[in-house]
Each structure stands twice: as structure tokens, then as C-alpha cells.
């Protein structure tokens with residue numbers, strides 16, 4: 001199975017572990033990820049706050065490259081929720097609306113690019129569960145996660161508003177995948193609520209409360225760790241636990257890893273292969289020690 | 295460049311808002327808002343907004359765009375799309391929030407305590423220059439122009455990320471930077487939104 005792969009800006013820096021583990025798991029499942037040539041920033045939230053048509057157009061440059069590189073036959077896969085939302089929203093607006101097509105087409109034309117609308121934008125979680133399929137994933141599991149209590153955190157931008165492959169209010173795709181790995185996903189009403197996104201930088205008090213609510217919900221439901229599917233969610237949930245503890249008198253020390261890292265653990269990949277060890281919650285590695293070979 | 299608008303121009307700004315929002319599919323549905331409040335009830339940050347999402351749409355319809363642009367509301371929006379998936383009238387409230395942010399930046403509305411506009415502007419400049427967003431440079435420039443002390447507070451986290459090799463100091467650049475330039479120049483010259 002061949003796909004074009006759009007890493008996005010965060011996956012080459014703060015979210016490196018997601019990129020490494022995602023590629024490793026994909027490889028194991030015979031999902032061939034070919035990196036999109038010369039991709040640019042998707043045009044995520046802050047860019048859209050400053051530019052309208054300009055933002056849609058830079059998002060569409062990626063789609064135009066994908067159409068050419070994949071000959072209109074390869075889906076464009078991303079792992080970042082925000083890239084996924086931005087690229088697929090642009091793609092939908094382009095398909096739905098004559099005027100958008102003309103407007104975006106004209107801007108692309110100024111750079112000698114064109115897009116015919118022939119690319120499908122996918123999230124890696126969708127590809128692994130629906131194209132590869134849970135049976136095939138299960139066949140690769142060599143070290144079951146032994147009933148590990150995981151809170152599957154989807155964040156907000158994956159299942160909205162297109163809700164392409166899961167429910168916008170109570171998604172289950174990741175829970176099902178984690179079950180196949182041998183984990184025991186907990187009930188988690190806050191699973192699709194927002195992590196605060198860029199508000200963590202611009203209005204930290206507001207974002208800290210949002211993250212506190214997510215962490216509390218996971219903890220109250222018995223989760224031992226949280227699995228995420230987005231680099232921004234991961235850092236917001238992980239990096240500010242200390243601030244939350246001092247602000248709200250809580251006591252969080254909750255490992256927050258990528259679902260691809262858990263999949264890698266269950267499939268027998270080494271700690272290095274899933275890039276475990278860059279976490280900011282100090283007990284993360286010791287917590288998973290039993291599961292991961294050196 | 296930011297242009298200050300006088301009260302006289304507000305009517306015109308409302309027209310700009312409606313014109314630009316209707317450039318997006320379903321954007322004109324905003325006039326079908328029934329003020330049910332589902333958006334506000336679904337919004338995780340409504341409690342911190344000067345006006346809730348429902349109120350914003352009310353003010354828009356009442357022609358009071360200035361109130362809205364002078365408020366912190368859209369800058370408290372985290373773009374989580376809860377409102378958009380739940381609105382029974384199919385209104386894309388999140389798109390309206392984006393449009394308000396763009397207008398506020400373009401016309402120089404800077405409500406006190408708001409820094410989301412600075413973050414957006416810095417982010418955009420970086421992407422226009424490199425084609426990608428350099429996390430490190432984004433935060434440094436943002437804190438320098440809003441709150442240099444915030445930078446000190448963030449230094450601890452920055453150091454931890456650096457130690458764990460989760461920050462890169464040099465920005466990544468794409469080869470097609472000239473393409474981005476040409477596209478944005480076209481947008482500017484045509485006076486596009």
C-alpha cells in the first residue's frame with residue numbers, strides 16, 4: 001500500500017517521536033509512506049487567523065504537489081490533527097464550491113501550480129484501522145499490552161467537522177486499535193475535547209484549565225497513561241502538568257505518548273525504534289519499561 | 295498594514311465581513327442563526343470571552359461589528375469546531391471566528407490583553423519567509439513583542455525540550471519559497487481576503 005506522507009512542521013521538531021514511531025509502525029504493516037516533495041506549512045490556525053484565501057492557497061499547494069507526485073492515485077496521509085483538519089477542510093471547500101475552486105486555482109496559478117481536486121486527505125489512524133484493518137494489526141502483535149489502562153485522546157480537530165472516519169462527539173477508532181494491541185481503553189468522556197491549542201501560548205490560564213479537565217477525566221476513569229494522535233495535544237497535555245499541579249493543587253504525573261508508540265511497543269519494536277525517551281513527564285520510560293526492550 | 299477605522303466606516307466593515315464570510319461554502323448561512331445558544335454551550339472557552347459565540351452572531355446581525363472587533367472573543371477561540379459540528383442551522387461558527395480575527399488584524403483592532411493577533415502575525419511572517427513554521431523562532435519573536443518576562447518563564451520548558459532534542463534552532467526552509475512569495479503577492483495585488 002503506497003501513500004504520500006505529509007509530516008507537517010511539528011513532526012520534525014517537538015513531535016519527532018510521532019514521526020519516528022509512525023513511520024516504523026507503518027513499515028511493519030506494509031504501509032509505504034513516501035514523503036511529499038517540498039511540502040510547506042499546512043496553514044494551520046494562526047496562519048488562518050491572519051490570511052484567508054492566502055491560507056487556503058498555501059494549504060492547496062501541498063494538495064497540488066500530491067496530485068502530481070502521486071499521479072492522482074495516492075492518498076495524502078498525515079498524523080497531525082491540525083494538518084489533517086486544515087488540508088482536508090481546504091480539499092472539501094475546493095470540491096464543494098465553484099468559486100473557491102476558481103479563487104484558489106488563480107492563486108496557485110501565480111506560482112505555476114494547479115490542482116484538479118484529485119487527492120484524498122487521510123489521517124494515519126484512519127489508514128491503520130480501515131485500510132490495513134484491525135485483523136492485520138492484530139497479526140503483528142508480539143507483546144500484548146497486558147490490559148494497560150489507556151485513555152485514548154483524540155483531541156478536537158481529528159473528527160470535526162467532516163467527521164470522515166469517526167464520530168465527532170465520541171470517536172472510537174483509537175480505542176478499538178488499542179484493544180487489539182492488548183490494552184484496556186478506559187471510558188473517557190473528554191476524549192474529543194480541545195487541549196487548548198495555541199491558547200497555551202496566548203491565554204495560558206484558559207488553556208491550563210482545559211488540559212486540567214482532560215487529565216482529571218482520564219485519571220478519574222482509571223487511566224494509567226494517555227495516548228494521543230496529535231503533536232500539539234501531546235505537548236499541551238504533557239509539558240504543563242507541573243504548572244497545573246501548582247495552579248490547581250492537583251497531583252498529575254501522567255505519561256502521555258503517541259498511539260503509534262503504543263502500537264510499536266505491542267509489535268515488538270525497540271525503545272529507539274519508537275523514539276521513547278524524549279518525554280517530559282519523568283516516569284514515562286520506567287512506566288513502560290516492562291513493555292519495551294532496550 | 296493596519297488601518298484604523300472610524301465609526302463611519304463600520305457599516306462598510308460589516309459589509310466586508312459578510313462579503314468575505316460568504317466566499318466560503320455555506321458562509322452566508324450566518325443570517326439563519328436562531329440564537330439558540332448551542333454554540334456557546336458547546337464552547338470550552340466561552341466563559342473567558344467578552345461575548346459568547348451566540349452573542350457575537352447577534353451583534354453581527356444587529357450591525358454592531360465594532361463591539362465584536364474590540365472584544366477578546368475571537369482571540370479566545372481555540373478552533374476546536376465544537377460549535378460548528380453542533381449548530382442546528384449549519385453555521386460554520388469557527389470560520390466566522392477566523393474571519394473576525396483577520397478583520398481585527400487588518401483594521402488594527404487591538405483589545406487590551408489580547409496577544410493572539412501578535413502570534414498570528416509572527417506565525418504568518420515566518421511561514422511566508424521559510425515555507426514552514428520554525429517553533430523556536432515563533433516563540434522567541436512572540437514573547438519579545440508581547441511579554442519578554444514570559445520568555446523567562448518559558449525558558450525552563452524550552453531547556454527541557456532542548457535537552458530532549460525536541461527543538462531545532464535552525465529553521466527548516468522549503469525550496470519553493472518563491473512560489474509562496476508569488477502566491478501571496480497575487481493575493482495582495484488583487485486585494486483578496
Ligand code: SF4
Nearest residue numbers: 327328330331333381
Ligand atoms: S448554534 Fe448556530 S443557530 Fe444556535 S446560536 Fe449558535 S450560530 Fe446561532
Ligand code: SF4
Nearest residue numbers: 337371372374375377
Ligand atoms: S471553535 Fe472556537 S468558538 Fe467554537 S466552540 Fe471551539 S473555541 Fe468555542
